[in-house]
Amino acid sequence: MTTGVRITGATRLYAIVGDPIAQAKSPEVFSARFAAAGIDAVMVPVHVPAARFDSIVPALMEIANLDGVLATVPFKARMTAFATRVGATVECIGALNALRREADGSWTGEMFDGAGFVRAAKRKQQRVLSRRVALFGAGGAGSAIACALAEAGVRSIHVIDVDASRAQALVARLSRAFASCAFEVASTPPHDVDMVVNASPVGMRREDGLPGPIGELTAGTLVGDVVIVDEPTALIRDATRCGCHFVDGRDMHAGQVDAIVDFFAQSARPHA
Amino acid sequence: MTTGVRITGATRLYAIVGDPIAQAKSPEVFSARFAAAGIDAVMVPVHVPAARFDSIVPALMEIANLDGVLATVPFKARMTAFATRVGATVECIGALNALRREADGSWTGEMFDGAGFVRAAKRKQQRVLSRRVALFGAGGAGSAIACALAEAGVRSIHVIDVDASRAQALVARLSRAFASCAFEVASTPPHDVDMVVNASPVGMRREDGLPGPIGELTAGTLVGDVVIVDEPTALIRDATRCGCHFVDGRDMHAGQVDAIVDFFAQSARPHA
Numbered sequence: 001m002t003t004g005v006r007i008t009g010a011t012r013l014y015a016i017v018g019d020p021i022a023q024a025k026s027p028e029v030f031s032a033r034f035a036a037a038g039i040d041a042v043m044v045p046v047h048v049p050a051a052r053f054d055s056i057v058p059a060l061m062e063i064a065n066l067d068g069v070l071a072t073v074p075f076k077a078r079m080t081a082f083a084t085r086v087g088a089t090v091e092c093i094g095a096l097n098a099l100r101r102e103a104d105g106s107w108t109g110e111m112f113d114g115a116g117f118v119r120a121a122k123r124k125q126q127r128v129l130s131r132r133v134a135l136f137g138a139g140g141a142g143s144a145i146a147c148a149l150a151e152a153g154v155r156s157i158h159v160i161d162v163d164a165s166r167a168q169a170l171v172a173r174l175s176r177a178f179a180s181c182a183f184e185v186a187s188t189p190p191h192d193v194d195m196v197v198n199a200s201p202v203g204m205r206r207e208d209g210l211p212g213p214i215g216e217l218t219a220g221t222l223v224g225d226v227v228i229v230d231e232p233t234a235l236i237r238d239a240t241r242c243g244c245h246f247v248d249g250r251d252m253h254a255g256q257v258d259a260i261v262d263f264f265a266q267s268a269r270p271h272a
Numbered sequence: 273m274t275t276g277v278r279i280t281g282a283t284r285l286y287a288i289v290g291d292p293i294a295q296a297k298s299p300e301v302f303s304a305r306f307a308a309a310g311i312d313a314v315m316v317p318v319h320v321p322a323a324r325f326d327s328i329v330p331a332l333m334e335i336a337n338l339d340g341v342l343a344t345v346p347f348k349a350r351m352t353a354f355a356t357r358v359g360a361t362v363e364c365i366g367a368l369n370a371l372r373r374e375a376d377g378s379w380t381g382e383m384f385d386g387a388g389f390v391r392a393a394k395r396k397q398q399r400v401l402s403r404r405v406a407l408f409g410a411g412g413a414g415s416a417i418a419c420a421l422a423e424a425g426v427r428s429i430h431v432i433d434v435d436a437s438r439a440q441a442l443v444a445r446l447s448r449a450f451a452s453c454a455f456e457v458a459s460t461p462p463h464d465v466d467m468v469v470n471a472s473p474v475g476m477r478r479e480d481g482l483p484g485p486i487g488e489l490t491a492g493t494l495v496g497d498v499v500i501v502d503e504p505t506a507l508i509r510d511a512t513r514c515g516c517h518f519v520d521g522r523d524m525h526a527g528q529v530d531a532i533v534d535f536f537a538q539s540a541r542p543h544a
């Protein structure tokens with residue numbers, strides 16, 4: 001993973017902005033991906049103190065050899081102010097995590113927190129189309145995954161959150177944005193669910209159990225879990241025991257890197 | 273020279289700002305030096321369109337993990353506006369090429385275009401103290417070298433430039449700044465000169481001859497030439513033929529890198 005990179009005067013820049021930033025994996029992961037693809041570009045960590053966000057970020061975007069920006073905590077919502085245009089997911093959830101500069105100098109923004117999940121499922125040859133989904137967690141990750149699943153053509157999403165009003169607000173936003181999918185607030189998954197996704201933080205602590213009542217898993221159920229930990233979560237352990245295919249936090253992260261690398265490459269501003 | 277570097281979320285940033293920037297050697301040279309010294313830092317090229325200088329540079333300096341800035345053409349003079357304090361050379365010539373962030377967030381600026389020459393001479397065990405100098409060229413490089421030589425204790429500097437008024441203006445500034453050294457405008461070097469330095473562009477073209485009437489070189493004359501070309505310049509060829517020690521453009525550049533690496537390391541803000 002740690003391919004040595006080379007920086008010259010001609011190297012193009014991508015920046016990941018966050019506060020703090022030292023924990024970010026993207027500089028190493030993306031710089032290695034660019035190097036492996038023969039692209040003369042690096043991803044640099046940019047620590048933007050939150051109080052300085054509005055002065056630093058627009059200036060950063062004026063740097064002529066900077067072709068893209070990733071946003072991490074706490075800037076995913078504020079960064080939408082600097083996009084010239086955004087995709088449907090960004091419109092729906094009001095947050096983005098990637099911006100690319102186009103040939104005309106404008107900026108296109110997109111949110112890949114959910115697209116990484118869909119990409120990872122496809123990479124594992126798992127069908128997403130027409131699934132009936134139970135989604136635990138209506139926060140940032142859950143919102144992004146719900147949008148990505150709706151765009152990918154799932155039939156229904158039942159949103160389960162300990163905060164029912166948050167689940168209700170997400171369902172309302174999703175229903176306005178995606179007419180082709182049915183959204184409902186739920187407290188337990190309906191019996192015909194064939195996809196269960198945890199987008200809540202449950203599972204981050206070793207003593208955590210399941211994110212809620214997941215119902216009966218069958219071999220045909222596709223299971224997803226956003227949590228990235230060293231040992232499998234209770235949900236992934238259940239999925240394994242029941243013979244389900246699954247997408248875990250690391251799969252999602254890898255899928256997201258793939259999706260963002262493609263997004264950057266689709267810019268009309270080719271790497272010289 | 274091209275040690276592979278590694279960029280993580282914790283990597284500290286240095287930026288070189290210029291317009292254009294693709295030709296700059298510093299990103300590769302400094303990043304390799306940091307890596308070789310075990311310092312988790314990189315030097316990134318930052319293309320600042322000249323018209324955007326005043327909005328980009330102060331914002332860049334607010335990035336919390338950016339510890340230093342190099343300035344190249346055309347920003348060496350404008351960059352002085354962003355230094356909290358500067359050294360005597362910067363005061364004298366009104367330009368700088370390096371800024372470092374101190375522990376209290378203030379910025380110290382210095383000019384190393386001339387210090388690299390002195391550093392290179394010392395690295396070759398050549399005495400600079402008490403020399404009588406003929407200096408060809410009163411532009412940016414000549415100004416910086418004159419200051420560095422005066423600070424290093426040369427006895428006199430005769431400044432020779434095709435534009436006599438430019439030479440006169442430099443001599444006036446130098447005389448105010450350095451009381452311990454004699455400065456004069458000249459059209460030819462006096463006979464007792466024991467150091468000849470070319471800081472003019474003469475020698476960049478293969479058909480160029482000497483920068484002017486250099487007088488008689490003896491084995492005791494120290495010769496310097498700022499020009500960086502693949503084949504030795506006429507001045508360096510003469511120096512070699514006469515058995516003189518010399519400092520050429522590549523020596524100066526290496527000396528400057530050493531001096532700036534030390535300058536960055538002297539910050540009261542240690543690399544974590």
